[in-house]
Amino acid sequence: MARVVMQAVVSVDGYIAYPDDTVGPLFDWYGNGDTEVSARASGWTFHVSQASADYVQSFWDAIKVTVIGRHLFDTTNGWDGDPAAGDELVVVTHRPLPEAWLADHPDAPFHTAGSVEAGIALAKKLSGDGLVCVTAGDLGGQAFSAGLVDEIAMDVAPVVLGEGVRFFGSYAGTVLLNDPDQVVQGDRVLHLHYTVRC
Numbered sequence: 001m002a003r004v005v006m007q008a009v010v011s012v013d014g015y016i017a018y019p020d021d022t023v024g025p026l027f028d029w030y031g032n033g034d035t036e037v038s039a040r041a042s043g044w045t046f047h048v049s050q051a052s053a054d055y056v057q058s059f060w061d062a063i064k065v066t067v068i069g070r071h072l073f074d075t076t077n078g079w080d081g082d083p084a085a086g087d088e089l090v091v092v093t094h095r096p097l098p099e100a101w102l103a104d105h106p107d108a109p110f111h112t113a114g115s116v117e118a119g120i121a122l123a124k125k126l127s128g129d130g131l132v133c134v135t136a137g138d139l140g141g142q143a144f145s146a147g148l149v150d151e152i153a154m155d156v157a158p159v160v161l162g163e164g165v166r167f168f169g170s171y172a173g174t175v176l177l178n179d180p181d182q183v184v185q186g187d188r189v190l191h192l193h194y195t196v197r198c
Contacts, residue, residue, distance in 0.1 A: 002064075002124040005151040006144055008136035008167060009189075012156060015164035016136050021075050026157045029189040039085050052186030059153065060085050064130030065123040067092065069139035081105030085133060088126050092119040092139055116142045141169025149196060152177060156190040 008016040009026045017023050030046040035053035038045040039060050048056065063086040070093035076084075078101060083089040088109040091097065097112060111126070113119035120143055123132040134140045134149065143149050154167070175196060182193035 002127045002130060002132050003150045004120060004124070004132045004134060004143070004148055005153050006134045006136050006140040006149045007059075007153040007155075008140070009155040009157055010136070010167045011159050011161040011164075013160045013162065014167050015161040016167050017165040018161060019164050021165070024161065025159050026161075029155075029157060029186060032187050043082070044084070048189075049187035051184055052189060052191065055182070055184040055186070055191045056155075062131040063133045064088070064127035065090060065132050067119050067123045067132060067134045067139070067143075069093070069135070069137070070095065071138070072135055073097070077101070078105065078108065078110065081108035081110070083109065086127075088123075090119045090123045090126070092116055116146060117148065120148045136167045136169075137165050138169035141166070141171035144168060144175070145171045145173065151196065152192075152194045154192045156192060158188060158190075 010016050011026060029048060029052065033047050033049040033052065035050045036045055036047055037053045037057045065088045066083050066086045067090045070091060073091045088111065090111045090113055092113050092115065094114060111122060113122050116139060120132065134143050177194040178197050180192050180194050182191065184191040
């Protein structure tokens with residue numbers, strides 16, 4: 001059965017980007033080591049500490065499908081048709097993807113869904129028994145609020161942004177998590193993994 005994890009790099013005060021969607025120093029740790037990691041779908045490579053590489057590479061390799069919102073799709077131009085992680089990508093959107101983008105990327109393994117619930121259901125179907133990764137922020141917060149998230153993965157960068165896009169979006173409820181089952185100290189990042197308490 002597919003597991004759904006909500007993931008992002010996050011500041012100590014809980015933000016995944018500034019209000020203008022830039023990430024500032026949040027991703028600095030992706031280039032401060034000598035061990036290469038790569039996202040198999042996109043082919044992107046980064047150089048991180050050995051501890052981060054051991055954690056991140058196995059996490060990325062486990063992802064089968066990523067679920068994102070339309071805002072992230074537009075901001076990244078759909079990563080030019082290559083999912084940042086996983087084999088396929090589901091975009092939750094009320095609008096069709098741009099025709100010009102589809103024409104430029106006819107083989108992109110992208111799907112659309114009209115709601116968070118439909119997007120998660122489709123991603124779980126596509127992933128089989130694999131891992132579904134939902135991006136944090138508004139979409140992730142909606143999935144979390146709907147009880148569709150099984151796990152939380154945070155790459156905590158040692159920075160306070162002060163404002164911006166919250167990891168849990170507008171979600172403001174209380175949910176108990178189990179104690180972290182993974183705590184990995186990298187270079188300028190702390191990797192944390194929790195399961196949501198049932």
